[in-house]
Amino acid sequence: MTHKAVQLETDGFLAKFFPLREDKAESDFPKLNHGLFKDLKDAESMSEAEVSEAFIKALNTVVDLSPDLTLSESLHRSDEGNTTSDLKVDAGFFRPTSVPTDGRPHWADQVIPVEFKSHDTKNDPYDDRPKKLLDADALTRKQVRGQLIDYAEEVFRYQHRTALYMLLILGRRFRFLRWDRSGTVVTPAMDYYEHPKVLCQMLWQMSLLNDEQLGLDPTAVRIRPDMPDFGKMDTAAIPQSSDVDHTERSLAGDAVIADNVVFRYVRKGFADSLGPDWPRYRLEIPQGDLVRSFLVGKPTFRAHGMAGRGTRGYIALDCQTGHFVWLKDAWRAFYELVNTEGSVLIDLNKKGVPNVPTVVCHDDILEQVTETPRCWEIANDPARKSKTSRTITRPSTVPAHSSSSQTVAESRPASSNIRKRTRSQVDDSEPAPPARTTPEDCPLRRHKHYRLVVKEVCMPLVKFQSGRQLLEIVYTCVRAHQAAMVDAKIVHRDVSGGNVLILPTVVRDPDTKTAEIKWWGLLVDWELSKPVHDNQGPPRARQPERTGTWQYMSVATLNEHTKVVETSDELESFFHVVLYHAVRYLSSTCTDAASFIDSFFDSYTFESGKYICGDKKAAVMLTGKLYADNRGKALLFKSPVDTFLRTLLRLFNAHYEEANLRADNAEEAAAPLPVIAPPQKRSTILKHFNARTPVVEPAAPPPNEPAPEEQRRALAMQLQHHDCFLTALEIAIEQGWPEGDRVKGDNVSAKYTPPVPVGPPQGASNKKARNESSSPDPPPSTPAGHQSAPL
Template sequence: MAHSVVTIELDNEEFSRAFLQPPHITVRDRRAGLFPFASLKYANDLEPTTISKFFVSAVGGHHLITGSTLVRQYSDPPSLDESHRRPDAAIFRSLSVPRRGRAHWADQRVPVVFFSHVPGADPFSSADSVQLFSKTGRERKKRLEQLSATAELLFAAQHRVFLFMLVVFGRKLRLVRWDRSGVVATPLTDYYKRPTMLCDCLRRLSLLDDSSLGFDTTATRLPSRDPDYLRMDIAAAHHGTDIDHSERHVEEGELEEVPMFRYVRSLFRDSLSGDWPRYRLQVQDGDSLRSYLVGKPIFRGSGTTGRGTRGYVAFDSETGCFVWLKDTWRASAMATEREGDVLRQLNDAGIENVPTLECHGDVHDQATVTDIWWERKHAPSSTSPHSPSSSPSTSSTRAADSTTGRKRKRGHEFSGEDGAPRSMSREGTLATADPLQHYIHYRVVVKEIAMPLKKFKSGKQLVSIVLDCLHAHRHASTNPAILRLHRDVSGDNILIYPRIRPDKDGKGASIVWSGLLIDWELSLPRDSEEVPQLVKGVRLGTRQFISVSLLDNPLQPVRVSDELESFLHVLVYYSVAYVRSNCTSPNSWINNYFFYCGMPNAYTGGLKSIAVEHDGYLSTLVPEGPLLFRSPMDGLLGTLLRSFKAHYDVMEFEAQKARSPSPSSSSSSRSKGSPVDPRAALAARNFLPVTSVEDNPELAEYMARIKARVPLDNIPTDEDRRYASLVADHSFVIDFIDKLIRLNNWPDDDRLPQPPTPPSPSSEQDVEQESEESAPSPSPKRRRKVAPTKETTRAAPSRSQTSMRLTRSRTRAAAVQGSRSERRRA
């Protein structure tokens, strides 16, 4: 949790040259009138509302903005609660301000936010002296959240590439420029003493065109009288030919033409509700452009930086069909292909249960520039970025470099809520020693409009949907033309897609809910040894679903067993959250499973690590005992967990064996037998750069310790090795699940009738990865659990009497964490 963001500060003159140069207009310095802000001499003693009144009056009374108007009264934007109030004022084009009534919030060009004067509460200050829980620290955090919420909303609603914002703190102000990489700001300036600076900035802002103000030129705002605006209303209206999407048999003759599922049109209709603006978006399709009509995003990632993913049910202007349009900012430094290129490979190879690509492409030369300024400010030998060519035009050069395969060296970065690499988040402090990520605007359109996984109707249906995605994953990883691993298997990337499949006799058809494995942008070839970029020591992806092995060893490549474990964690989460079981508190259980002792940023050491590394079964905390679903789900989860426990036992034994060579072995052979590079292991543990032994005494000591003889224990049995082999590839897992689904003892009503709102383990995220459900909250309760009873032999294999002791969950989690630390120090 943080009080500030990394702010690249440019002096006023440098900021103006870089960002405030109106196209085709030569701006001359204009002297300010005599004390235009005389009424604000004592602004440090005033409340924000009073400051805004005097400020707006001064700007309007002295005609400081040509062709624009600073307005205090305009319609309230959505998605801003009381803690994130709307900006007190905003600059509008004069033509957008009606003579009667209020201006529309989506027409604002530059938001202006007013705060009272509180020393140390400037969220853009680099000062580190503010304490986290002090009154000033809380005020600083609150202001940052308000500014971030405003920027986040305008980025989404106005299709912004970047955003200017004027922030007033009593008698001082900053002009701030936000983009998906970070923030550039002017110094905190006393506008009462230096009115010329503010007058010049306001005049330049009023002369900038929409592109120079950060508006996306490929997104055209649709007025209510536009023909495409009316087409959207017609397309959203109820049609009698639409059919219900529930699983059922369809009689012959019911599908006379290509059907439209009701939920698709309903989603599009919901996106047009309220006063959210409508747009016509252009998407690259080879050498041509295609147009799509969109309203409010169905899905919107949180945060002002990072990928900023938005998902739309879009209307194709040419075909008249509904499609799914994904608008995002991709990280150019990542060693991955564009998602559309991967989907095209999957489609060409005939891989089923993956999205069908319509078109995709980068959005012109739109890219971030804050990262460029960061590098120039922190590179001693860099040329001084004083010319205008070092701002927006530079981004096009960087975008071109990324498409030709040129990559830049980067250090560890921070992760935002969607799981993507980002330089700052609404709650996060940025260390100024870390370089910022470079992002490129990107859009991809696919045919399928799917539903979230949480819409499943029964436990059997949940397993069937996951099985479809397992099939897609296996075919993608084994097809000679693909050989690719997904590397971000999570609940948000497994969707439900209803399909119409003909009956075997050909006389009718059935609507079947199938699984759809989406979001392939982090995928890499299976034989690739390249480790994904680390984000502050954490692997990219949805961290809560990542295997325990990858969380423990961030530098190792992804294996099939890691992907299968992610599928297991998806099943565990959605089963406990939505399927009837003997778990009386699903929210608390999920919290303890995915997070260590309820700590939101500790992803190993909780019940998840205990289940796969030590127990091999699921247990409840209240009441104490095995977690049971009273269905084949028990056998499914129990067998998979038993297999993964054996998998971790074998891995630990082999690693221990490699660290403990026989006494007769030579020192050279012992060194060669080490499973990992010691320097890389130390770097993975402490997130340090790899150095030589001579330069690092700690590294030399570490290398000496790993060469010491370590006695071998816990030798895996033949049964352990057999169980471990079951999760080495897809064969057993898919065949086993397929057999279980064919059983007749699955209950039809095991879906909770009124499901709770479970804590979602999705990040950021990510995760690209962003969830509709609330984030988990730490659980302060300490609870106990026991080994399984006799009636759960299928779900939980028996254990020796010496290991069946009652322990508190936090104690066991701490023991796991401690044993892991010991293994790392060994």
């Protein structure tokens, strides 16, 4: 969420977000004691604990200051049972029925977090001075900002939110903050010792608001242990004798498996989501005139970070049918002419595209949209702009991590321009300058709340059991991609390891007619798809062109940010999916898989003000040579995987050579070099060494053989269609395979850390360090991260 803050004056913030309830009048405002904050006169020299204690004590002396909210301290203890985080915000406002008594933050119940800082400037994450950037640059101030982002993200992690309000106390000053998936709205710092009524007025009006006004999603109903839905979820989690083992195998000749069969991994996944440390919800989705309801626990998948789509995926229980389904909750990019993912999938389903999800229902949720971009428009409207309303967003020299997202080191890349991208998704073009005044040019991405439910509940690709199975799974997804482009005229644009999933499927062998359970691939996450580029079609939607998951994007799309994604780019992404998972999970000659993945998949280069492809990936795809290390040892898997990789590398080598030749010819045609006459006399240096330079004419190609350039062009042309990729997979799959080529576990140690980090840890603070494990294919977000060692 770096550099995504917008400032509103305190009175504007109060009017827009904390309006006075209709049944209340200004005369109802409680009477304040004289010298309310007298014990905080010297707050700048007090510790955080002292400030916290004195502040809460002062507020408690005002009768009915926050009648519907209670302030509870949690300075010293993190939530019990939370194994992923030790966060402990200083205090928080709770509804009277949910006030904790154990001094813990209780993230699932907290309504308004409150953070105290002992010094008003050193620890202020924002800078109000004119002509200064709102996001303060000093290290300690950036660390505090990262800490606040962590707190906001933790509330969004446990709860279903449209927005979150936060109170920040900085010595004698205070700020109110409002977080949503587009950014943060911040008030100027104000001295509450000198102006106690301003703070108390905001607290009073805030406490009178209902849950929806305070940012809780009304379509997400909390399920308490005494509610019937709670028991339904417990019952659905109990294993049944009818559950089917999902292992690949042949079935008995008379075996019959129903269409709505529950595989064991699905029910187990649902049961695992019902832990005692996580709240349960009933989520609602409009469907025409009706509303569908689904019961969920802890998300199976969650995008890290605050700004961005905030995608969460659940194994959900359908209240209407009693079946398990997959529910995706996200804040989609909200632009005209951009279809929702459900609409795209319905089109694919109607056109018979295989191996894609089947839609149960989908819709936007109550027209819930992010408000921060609107606040940016207000702050940047020339007709309304004044000395108290200024632009405070700015482009970041390192894009925020973000599906989006986390605070990152904000320093400009050093002279060594090789860096690493975190496992993330690129959904933004290069940062744009802030001096713009039209809504269309707002640098903050608009998001709209959206839910999608599909029939299939899958397993992640990392569960594959052998090299052959890996290629078979990818093969079925390439088939889906081909049908989508040819029959439905849709290009996916985000082929990645996280979007190639495993779906155990009952099939019949065409020859023996015997039934089998096979692990097929399902190509998912069509949210970023677009119609196949057609110059005759309508104008394209206003969405950045460079979109995809950094590790799997083609060299061409990484280097050319406005490039329209073509079949060759998508096939290269499938190639990277195979290579990544082969290096990480198959036996090979690579003795340091972590370093290989770092340098090939995660690295990037900062060149001419843009982030482009890392050197190793570019070198491999341009030369067609794949090495296990920097000493030139060949990367081999001693299986048909080698055949597949060699075949495709030959095609990509020709593709990039042809592309570079076209680019060179275009440059020469645009600016031809002057013709230089041959030298009038021999070089003095050559004469000094008595050199002999006989002229040798190039040999003519043998008769009836294509010239090298014709052969290269023919190879490159193959990547304009899927057949070359499918054929390479078919040939490899049908060869003999070694037993046990899938390693036990992971070739990358869970303890591995990148060699050269850049700046502080993402979201680091002086209270705690972020310690969240990352899956091989985490959620979408923006790239940035740590530096890689020189290649």
